[in-house]
Amino acid sequence: MSFEDGADRLLVTPGSELYVKVGRIMSNERVKRPVPFAHKLNESSSIGRVIGVVSGKGGVGKSTVTALLAQQFARKGLKVGIMDADITGPSIPRIFGLKDRLKAGQYGLIPCVTSEGIKVVSMNLLLDDETEAVIYRGPVIAGAVKQFWSDVYWGDLDVLFIDMPPGTGDVPLTVYQSLPIDGVVIVSSPQQLVSMIVTKAYDMANKLHIPVLGLVENYSYYKCPDCGSEHYIFGESKADELAGTIGCKVIGRLPIDPALARLSDEGRISEADIVFDLENE
Amino acid sequence: MSFEDGADRLLVTPGSELYVKVGRIMSNERVKRPVPFAHKLNESSSIGRVIGVVSGKGGVGKSTVTALLAQQFARKGLKVGIMDADITGPSIPRIFGLKDRLKAGQYGLIPCVTSEGIKVVSMNLLLDDETEAVIYRGPVIAGAVKQFWSDVYWGDLDVLFIDMPPGTGDVPLTVYQSLPIDGVVIVSSPQQLVSMIVTKAYDMANKLHIPVLGLVENYSYYKCPDCGSEHYIFGESKADELAGTIGCKVIGRLPIDPALARLSDEGRISEADIVFDLENE
Numbered sequence: 001m002s003f004e005d006g007a008d009r010l011l012v013t014p015g016s017e018l019y020v021k022v023g024r025i026m027s028n029e030r031v032k033r034p035v036p037f038a039h040k041l042n043e044s045s046s047i048g049r050v051i052g053v054v055s056g057k058g059g060v061g062k063s064t065v066t067a068l069l070a071q072q073f074a075r076k077g078l079k080v081g082i083m084d085a086d087i088t089g090p091s092i093p094r095i096f097g098l099k100d101r102l103k104a105g106q107y108g109l110i111p112c113v114t115s116e117g118i119k120v121v122s123m124n125l126l127l128d129d130e131t132e133a134v135i136y137r138g139p140v141i142a143g144a145v146k147q148f149w150s151d152v153y154w155g156d157l158d159v160l161f162i163d164m165p166p167g168t169g170d171v172p173l174t175v176y177q178s179l180p181i182d183g184v185v186i187v188s189s190p191q192q193l194v195s196m197i198v199t200k201a202y203d204m205a206n207k208l209h210i211p212v213l214g215l216v217e218n219y220s221y222y223k224c225p226d227c228g229s230e231h232y233i234f235g236e237s238k239a240d241e242l243a244g245t246i247g248c249k250v251i252g253r254l255p256i257d258p259a260l261a262r263l264s265d266e267g268r269i270s271e272a273d274i275v276f277d278l279e280n281e
Numbered sequence: 282m283s284f285e286d287g288a289d290r291l292l293v294t295p296g297s298e299l300y301v302k303v304g305r306i307m308s309n310e311r312v313k314r315p316v317p318f319a320h321k322l323n324e325s326s327s328i329g330r331v332i333g334v335v336s337g338k339g340g341v342g343k344s345t346v347t348a349l350l351a352q353q354f355a356r357k358g359l360k361v362g363i364m365d366a367d368i369t370g371p372s373i374p375r376i377f378g379l380k381d382r383l384k385a386g387q388y389g390l391i392p393c394v395t396s397e398g399i400k401v402v403s404m405n406l407l408l409d410d411e412t413e414a415v416i417y418r419g420p421v422i423a424g425a426v427k428q429f430w431s432d433v434y435w436g437d438l439d440v441l442f443i444d445m446p447p448g449t450g451d452v453p454l455t456v457y458q459s460l461p462i463d464g465v466v467i468v469s470s471p472q473q474l475v476s477m478i479v480t481k482a483y484d485m486a487n488k489l490h491i492p493v494l495g496l497v498e499n500y501s502y503y504k505c506p507d508c509g510s511e512h513y514i515f516g517e518s519k520a521d522e523l524a525g526t527i528g529c530k531v532i533g534r535l536p537i538d539p540a541l542a543r544l545s546d547e548g549r550i551s552e553a554d555i556v557f558d559l560e561n562e
Binding site: 056057058059060086087088089090091094095130131132133134135136137138139141142165166167168169170173189191192193194196197199200201203204207208222224225226227229231232233234235256258261262264265266 | 337338339340341367368369370371372375376411412413414415416417418419420422423446447448449450451454470472473474475477478480481482484485488489503505506507508510512513514515516537539542543545546547
């Protein structure tokens with residue numbers, strides 16, 4: 001990954017590692033959690049693990065973290081899918097530069113596939129124009145999420161990531177109550193305001209007995225490309241404090257990175273060569 | 282406003298003016314727009330103008346812009362209110378440092394009041410603990426917004442700002458269809474991904490015949506406090522391009538400002554001495 005204008009190269013140093021452990025997520029000792037209003041998976045598909053990525057508040061780079069996680073799992077040789085459950089504000093197709101539309105097949109809707117083989121389903125892959133508003137009320141939005149589960153021919157997946165919309169409304173409630181979710185990764189930023197709202201997301205997961213796999217702090221700091229000084233633009237890191245409050249582990253800190261923002265914007269996230277520590281614990 | 286650590290003083294220069302014109306918003310020639318499912322305002326209240334602040338995607342500083350707008354109007358001597366319609370991710374009380382809870386009075390719920398006399402209603406002012414999740418499905422969320430309109434004793438207001446949640450779901454739909462809204466201000470950031478999603482917010486307003494008063498670009502650039510160089514962290518400004526696409530005016534550009542982020546976090550937004558050009562056109 002290189003940039004002509006000299007923008008900082010994305011570099012995840014040991015101090016800013018994202019180490020969601022494959023071992024932890026993919027272990028065989030899957031805890032069977034009761035799913036109160038279980039919705040049936042597509043008959044021709046089987047999915048090993050289901051991981052939600054949540055944030056409480058929008059704009060913290062949750063979709064980028066989802067994409068990077070999925071990519072890293074795919075590079076380990078796992079069969080990976082992403083369900084973009086942010087029906088009214090979908091970011092995933094743009095991040096991967098997906099231009100095609102979902103097609104109907106014999107066993108259900110056929111996901112689009114990224115250059116690294118990640119299967120993606122998103123409302124924006126169903127629209128003729130990606131800027132068109134999806135003006136849905138909550139129950140219809142929740143219905144779309146259920147259809148993404150039952151009416152999509154996912155085939156065999158080792159792990160499905162669900163990119164959730166901000167807030168604690170219909171979509172997370174439906175995902176938590178109707179899909180066999182194994183746990184959630186929470187994405188936050190150092191702003192206190194964000195931490196307050198992210199605690200709501202944790203509170204919801206907790207009330208519904210969903211395990212929290214860990215906390216990722218994005219936009220941790222900015223390194224001036226001209227003088228090299230580091231700035232806590234959105235405040236000093238609150239990751240440890242927040243993780244303490246909600247009783248989970250900090251599993252990563254990512255800097256504010258114009259290069260990564262640009263890769264997301266231009267659909268070139270697959271060029272991000274971040275090496276996360278994904279080994280077993 | 283000053284900071285010990287030498288963080289940049291917030292300075293809105295002529296090139297980064299936010300000039301939502303009082304003349305435009307408060308003109309007497311109010312266009313009567315049909316409200317298909319009109320919900321009745323609290324009987325003991327009267328509200329002159331209703332202005333929505335929308336963003337499509339979260340995390341662009343919409344609530345901060347709402348607070349700054351309201352503050353500026355209040356400083357002009359107008360009677361101002363803010364309805365925080367982001368039921369599951371409310372930011373407004375924290376930004377103003379409001380600690381009290383709403384109380385029931387003879388004519389309805391009594392708003393909390395900021396140091397500058399702005400009346401504020403928010404779901405977080407009804408919770409015992411601000412980090413508690415509000416796990417509501419869409420129709421209940423929309424119902425809460427309606428109650429904020431009919432069951433709150435607003436008294437006489439010149440202008441009410443409605444801080445909307447991200448997305449194009451229940452809340453904006455309810456506000457557009459049930460409240461006599463005069464127009465919306467759209468808040469965006471330079472990231473292309475955000476622009477794509479903000480266009481959805483515009484598309485929704487357009488389909489429901491809601492006038493767009495203008496576009497505010499937040500997080501336009503960052504000025505390194507150490508060397509003074511300016512960086513387009515989230516990409517070059519796309520405000521003009523975006524405004525051209527959606528056919529509205531750019532009414533402001535704000536820099537990424539750690540000082541402003543901190544004032545928001547610490548509930549000290551009233552110390553922001555931004556001088557917006559709010560004169561008549």
